[in-house]
Amino acid sequence: MVAILDHGYVEVVESWGSDERIIEAARMSTGKGFLGWGPTCKTCGLNPGNRGELCGVRTASDPGVPHADAPGDEKLLRYLWENKHQTPFEMAGMTIEVQAPIFVFREWHRHRVPFGYNEMSARYTPLPDVSYIPTVDRLMVNSKTNKQAGTIKGAGELTDENAEKFRRRVNDVYRLVEEIYQEALQDGVPKEVARIHLPVGRYSRMRATSNLRGWLAFLALRMAPSAQWEIRQYANAVGDIIAEKFPRTWELFAERKAA
């Protein structure tokens, strides 16, 4: 489990498939399977652990030849990636559990195909009293790469005092909101209506599932500098998990992002 923001987290539930499975699926087109990561020997086709050995040594009379290096299936993986043959990347995937503020989920849920979601529902259970308060540092982050997402026209330069004031006032309003919520629930206001004044900074929880193609499309948008800082923290954590589970695919993704 990776902690995100003040009260959020991302946790793997499970993953399936692998870099190898992607190759296997792509090779369906020619009827072959996964041949091995490189370097492989051009002469014997193997991927020898010990490069010092000779290739094809079989008898004492045949001293054999040295292994001749050739790239392995990482070449095909790169080809798929660079030429946007994306369907083989649907053969792997991942389910995670996430706790994040509602406004982060609102952006997340715009990713429709091939995602599946199951989220906590304020209709069925009173939401826990956990809400997001940004740090002063975060409030000072004014998007340079995405001007639209910045301050309004005519706004002052944000001072430390004003940032602190915002945090204080938000905190106060969160407490008031919770008080009204609890009172309404006790008074017999149905849960589904008693929550209408809860803020989009309130934390919720969900499971999200997708194939790898979907996760990479999500990351391409949500790790970008133009993405909101908060969802970027979640995207980075998702990226770390993918890097671990699908290291060769991740390497290709990271390259493109860097380019």
Added chain:
Amino acid sequence: MVAILDHGYVEVVESWGSDERIIEAARMSTGKGFLGWGPTCKTCGLNPGNRGELCGVRTASDPGVPHADAPGDEKLLRYLWENKHQTPFEMAGMTIEVQAPIFVFREWHRHRVPFGYNEMSARYTPLPDVSYIPTVDRLMVNSKTNKQAGTIKGAGELTDENAEKFRRRVNDVYRLVEEIYQEALQDGVPKEVARIHLPVGRYSRMRATSNLRGWLAFLALRMAPSAQWEIRQYANAVGDIIAEKFPRTWELFAERKAA
């Protein structure tokens, strides 16, 4: 434009396809097209406006036979519907514009395939100061059909006084929230963070598009008694539009719902 709740609306942007197009698409399987709504004459195959005429009258010596009634393509439409042949219903569709509280959009956006959405973004523009306050009558609606969505255990019976109190307190907190929002925007807090304490009852606006199959799946869930009262008001308005644009399909949908 149809007004919904205190400040919401649903408005058609455009629709495409028709009940006839659905028949045409289904008939691709046998290579025929739309034959006509009934009753048609079994003998001449036509759908005569004037049933008093004789069928196939051509010459004076041949007095002809009366038209023999047979059902028209509404029979195929019903067959498709009742046997869940849903792909022909993808050949029609509709785009609408909706203004609704955020918590309604949160439910709406769970409908993924084949929906498309474009919504107002608090990252890019300060949200208008429009929020939802339920009426006392609505607060008194405690879901009978969906107990989970009702009051919490141990809650009192909701009185008129307490309902009014909730409305007042929600209104007060809305005003305070807006004051903090405007102050933060002026102080130079970036728009995307200044909105974290805005309530899920705040109105937002979107365009939503889908094919007819998608809209009917949406309505099946969101017009049901177990749906939250607020989204049901929107679903009913969407239903009225579909009833007007696709009257024969609507009739079949309404039958199933009634059953």
Added chain:
Amino acid sequence: MVAILDHGYVEVVESWGSDERIIEAARMSTGKGFLGWGPTCKTCGLNPGNRGELCGVRTASDPGVPHADAPGDEKLLRYLWENKHQTPFEMAGMTIEVQAPIFVFREWHRHRVPFGYNEMSARYTPLPDVSYIPTVDRLMVNSKTNKQAGTIKGAGELTDENAEKFRRRVNDVYRLVEEIYQEALQDGVPKEVARIHLPVGRYSRMRATSNLRGWLAFLALRMAPSAQWEIRQYANAVGDIIAEKFPRTWELFAERKAA
């Protein structure tokens, strides 16, 4: 690997998720997890292996009470299934490899969301010389439940002799087709055009992946009596795999199918 028809097969590549995962996802709505398959004890909440033990026995002075039976999470699984809460079933899934005639793949590929496919391509590799010839018994199966799929109007009653003749003629034409194919490939006709006269009864191979919701929708259509006999054989094999991997979900699916 399960053999299907004369040269086909279905083989599991991998599956993910489980009946338990489906419960866990559904429980996100109330913030709880998987509680256990039943029966569980109403008093202590446990699912005791030994029903003879007393519930909550802790001390000599408290003799305890017997366990009180209550259903476990199979009750929730049934509720989800019967009320068509389908999103939790997106949290599990399966990838398989299939060899089948092209006309079977043509029906299979109509299943779009949430399926992913990677198939052998006649553009890239000469297709192996493997084609489908139905048995006499299969040719005698005239769909009773789906008249449209039956014989043409005015056709004779199929005799054993005519069935055998059809098999022979089909076999002959397959051989001729292959001869022309090989000749064209040798003559320098590009692979992608040299294959245009290959029959839809030719075998191809693919990997297919989907979440469990998708597989069950596939089975609902393709195990039905109105499905073509050949794809039904494949669907039955897929069903057997699901029955093994997701036994409790399968039981619910099988019930509905039987109803």
Added chain:
Amino acid sequence: MVAILDHGYVEVVESWGSDERIIEAARMSTGKGFLGWGPTCKTCGLNPGNRGELCGVRTASDPGVPHADAPGDEKLLRYLWENKHQTPFEMAGMTIEVQAPIFVFREWHRHRVPFGYNEMSARYTPLPDVSYIPTVDRLMVNSKTNKQAGTIKGAGELTDENAEKFRRRVNDVYRLVEEIYQEALQDGVPKEVARIHLPVGRYSRMRATSNLRGWLAFLALRMAPSAQWEIRQYANAVGDIIAEKFPRTWELFAERKAA
């Protein structure tokens, strides 16, 4: 209707949305609508037909200023396109009818989301006796850009004579196939099995529907030099329709393709 190959066609059934609708949807994010195609006047905001007029002339004493050119909403359309904000392109779409060989449909149907298809079915109706025979010129087209799709290793250089021989032999086998098909249908072989030896070059017919985002993704793949020549002819025809219905979007698409 546009004729394609020897017996195929593409025909528009209907389209919806427009370049303007795409702008309107994108502007939901800031709550504004379509402002007008350019050039617009920076001073008065209008898009004056007669550039010779002065901007804002109201009274004799105020002679006004000339219009100052500024780009109109084509600037936003370009921004959306170049930054891959694709959801607004889901607000328009198109339904077409297509007659093409089965092997073309096989490639077409790999486009899953957001496409819908309804195709002629050999289970329900005997397929018309129409099959594809490539011209000698087409047979001579050996993919230079996609070597995998070319000839097999060790193949000869295709001569005119061999190309003609292939055409003749394919034509002969088509006739034989049809003879066996008709005989089997008459003998009482069910339609769904009597067709197993029909070639993938046989024509079928379908309606296909998608939003504009889907169509452009289809064209990006199927108009590419690496696409099979036959489906490229269909893709080009689809492109012509889009160019007519959505001229500004098409211009942007064509630019990228050229780049």
